Amino acid sequence: MRWWLLGAALGLLVLIVPDVQAGRRPRDHEGGSRRGKRKRDGRGLGRTREGRSRPLKIRLVPGPIIPEKPGPNFGNTGFLNLYRNVQEQQSSYSVIPGKPDRCVYRGLTMFDLAVWSPSPCVTCLCAEGRVVCDEISCPTMHCPSPVTPAGACCPVCMDPDSELSLDLSGDSPVPSDPNKAVIPLTQEEIQSILWREEEEHREEEERLRKKDEARKKRRKERKEREEKQRKLVEERRREEEEALRLQVEKEEEEWRRQIEEAEERRRQEEEKRMQEEEERRQRERDKEIKLEEERRRQETLEREKLLEEEERQREEKEEEEEVWLRGDVFQMIPKERDLLPAPIPTPPAAIEEEEEEEEEEEMVTRSRGGLPPGCSISDVTVTCENIKLTHFPPLSIPELKSLSLEGNDISSIPAGAFNGIPNLEWINLKKNQLTSAGIDANVFKGLKMLRRLYLDENLLDMVPPDLPSTLQELKISENKLRGIDENSFQDLSSLVTLELEGNLLSEGNVDPRAFAPLTQLFYLRLGRNHFRTIPQGLPKSLLELYLENNLIEEISEAVFNRTGNLNVVSLRHNKLDETRIAPMAWFNHRNLESIDLSHNEFYLVPSFLPKSLVHLVLVGNNIERIPGYVFAHMDPGLEYLYMSFNKLDGEGIEPESFFGTHHSMTEMCLDHNQLIYVPIGISEMTNLHFLRLDSNKIRSISDESICDPNQDQETPLVGLRMENNYLDPQKISPSAFSCVRSASSVVLKPQKTKR
Known part of the structure; x- marks a missing residue:
């Protein structure tokens, strides 16, 4: 066996x-x-x-x-x-692909997991459609x-x-x-x-045991380091919160002090205004009393004259009757002086008072340079506002620098109106009834020192001609301008600010060469007109352009070619959408930092925005999506993004939507949208100061949606608003807001009732 x-x-x-x-x-x-x-x-x-x-x-x-x-x-x-x-x-392997359930090797079909030896030194296996061969060396x-x-x-x-x-x-x-x-x-x-x-x-x-012990030891040391680090971070956070609390208290105290000071200044200004108003009313009452006394004196004089005339006529009648009764045949011819009415005797006191009033009025008129009643003069400034003037006052004050006639009923400016005030630097004629026909063609020509001219809220239908070349600021808003021709701004090479808002201007009545003389123009306001496109011929020197409340539907590729210095463009309240902006309209601009496209008709954040863009406003559109990488080309990066009151939802923001802004974004407003969760990418923004997500449909906040748990450096987030969502503050983890500097900076109440 x-x-x-x-x-x-x-x-x-x-x-x-x-x-x-x-x-x-x-x-x-x-x-x-x-x-x-x-x-x-x-x-x-x-x-x-x-x-x-x-x-x-x-x-x-x-x-x-x-x-x-x-x-x-x-x-x-x-x-x-x-x-x-x-x-x-030794062995080597070779793999021959095949079908998932069988293999083909040298014309033979092998089923899955079949093993064979094609030669003494090779063993092959069919595994999931592949032939794996092991060759011995x-x-x-x-x-x-x-x-x-x-x-x-x-x-x-x-x-x-x-x-x-x-x-x-x-x-x-x-x-x-x-x-x-x-x-x-x-x-x-x-x-x-x-x-x-x-x-x-x-x-x-033994080797595995030692390796396991070393691993356990390293894990224990790592836990001890993490616990120590956590305690240090917690201690530093408490210190920072205490410092921030003290700072906030100090700022609140300073704020209350400033409010009290502002309230005190306002009270003093109100008292001063009331005092001035009372003085003005007192002057008006004194003037009315004086006029009433003058009227009564005139009535008294007229009554006395009438009584004297009646007495004289009665005496003459009695004398005639007496002569007729006497029957005198010789009658003396009356002398010439007897034909004049007898003078009315004036009391000595009244004569002295009248002479004093006439001398006082003459001195006041002479000292005020012909200034009408109700005007005030201070140093080199004359103010005649809201006193119902109907004519331009004939002033003669050569040293005068500023003149304000705002809020009157002046309809014309005659020739020579400024002859007595040739050194004016600022003229304010707002809110009058001036017409283009009522202004003399050469009335402003002699003002060699004029810098600012305000003609807002009048009835002008054209720019006044022959304006002085020294003019730096011209405002003709809220008028009835019907066009701007080639010579409207002739010789105004020093003009810096031009405001023509609220008129009847459009691309059809504005000559493309009208802005050519304005070589120093920085600020141009054309809002509240009838433009459908950006006007052509904008000055090269332009820094800020405002075209809000027009009918602009498109931005062509060549409209901003000559404005290389442009820094701010406002196009809010127009009819633009993402398909009507030419890709290269402003893409290569290196100075354009701020664009306002609020209240237009955008459904997407527009592509090809300027590389230099820092400030973007898209409030009040119909935006449903932020495409991926739409901000990635910007350098140094977008800092301010305002997209409140749009239609962003859970699918409208992609993981790459904010790519390129993670280290530059400072303020972002996504409130009043339809978001159901915190957008992806916010926790990666290392420079974010203020974030608004209120008035959405957010129901939960994860620990890493706003704050990055792996971020070691201090975050600058100082303000977070998430009220009017569907959140339960009791179910939010404290670590969800660990990167916010102060808990008081997080606004969570009130919340909506869950549906």
Whole structure:
């Protein structure tokens, strides 16, 4: 029985060895191929972490291995030869693609998990449609006469004294010489193999244990460092909050003090105004009393004259009757002086009072340079506002610099009106009834010092002609200007500010050459007119352009070509959309930093915005989406973005929408939209100061949606508004707002009732 068991073990060994020599791996028929799994039972060929084959290790049971007779496990191909010093064999892999459930190899179809050996040194496997082949590379043999056994691919060193050989081409061990017996392995050799295996196993376990202990130690040290860092961060945050609280209290105290001072100034100004108003009313009352007294005096004089005339007529009638009764025939001719009415005697006191009043009025008129009643003069400024003047006052004050006639009913300015005030620098004629026909053509020509001329809210239908070349500021808003011709601004090369808002201007009645003389113009206001396109011929020097409340529908590619210095453009309340702006209209501008496109008809944030843009206003449009990378080309980057009152929802903002603004964005307003969550990318904005997300449909806030938990440096976020959403403040994690400098800067109440 013992010999039979020994023969079966040798037969099993012979079955295993060909697989090993051919580079095959044992298969697990239940779980697929065991790739890379280390064998600890000594059977099969394992793989190291570097992908190389491990040395074959065979465990044999000690004892005699000479069978009594050939059994079923013994073949006729030869005897079992024992080979010593079997060295490590190397293998390489090649992959042949196929179908997912089968493989095609050299015209043959192999099903999934099929294993075959196309040659002695190659073993192939069909795995998920791919053919994986393992080719053995033979090691260098250091023996005088290596031998390649039949059916093997690599040579081995043969012990010339061995009486057994391992026939790898057969399925059973056979004696090399029928006359010689099979020599088994000794107990010491087998024990040595087993000890070496156990020693390697213990070393591997010890190495893994030490590695695990080192990992646990590092994890513990990392946790201790994180806890220490967290405590330091918490302490620093408490200190910052305390400092911020003190600063806020100080600012509030300063703010209250400023409010009290402003309230005190306002009260003093109100008292002063009331006092001035009372003085003005008192002067009017005194004037009315004086006029009433004058009227009564005149009535008294007239009554006295009438009584004297009646008395004289009665006396004459009585004298005639007396003469007729006497019957005198000679009658004296009355002298000429007797024909005049007798003078009315005036009391001496009344004569003196009248003379004093006439002298006082003459002195006042002479000292005020012909200034009408109700006007005030201070140093070199005369103010005659809202006193119902109907004519331009004839002034004669050569040193006068400023004249304000605002709020009167003056309809004309005659020739020579400024002859007595030639040194004027500022004239304010707002809110009168001036017409172009009522202004003399040369009335402003003699004012060589004039800098500012205000003609707002009159009835002018054209720009006054022959304005002085020294003019720097001209305002003709809220009139009825019907056009601007080529010569309207002739010789006004010093003009800096021009305001023509609220007129009847359009691209059809504004000559493209009208602005050519304005070589120093910085500020141009053309709002509340009838423009459908940007007017042509804008000055090269222009810095700020305001065209709000027009009918502008498009921006052509060439309209801003000459305005390289343009810094601010306001186009709010027009009819623009993202399809009517030419791609290169302002894309390459290097100075255009602020654009206001509020209250237009945009559905998307427009592309091809200026590279230099810093301030963008898109309030009150129909914007539903912010395309990805729309701000990415801007340098140094967009800082202010206002998109309140639009239609942004959860799908309208992409992960790349704010790409390019993560280090530049300072203020962003997305309030009064339809957002259902905090937009992606806000937590990456390292320079954000103020954020508005109020009046949306946000229902929750994650810990990393606003604040980046991996951000170590201090964040500048000082204001966050999220009221009027569907949030439950009790369910929001405290760490969600960890990057906000002060908890008082986060506004969460009130919230809407959840639907």
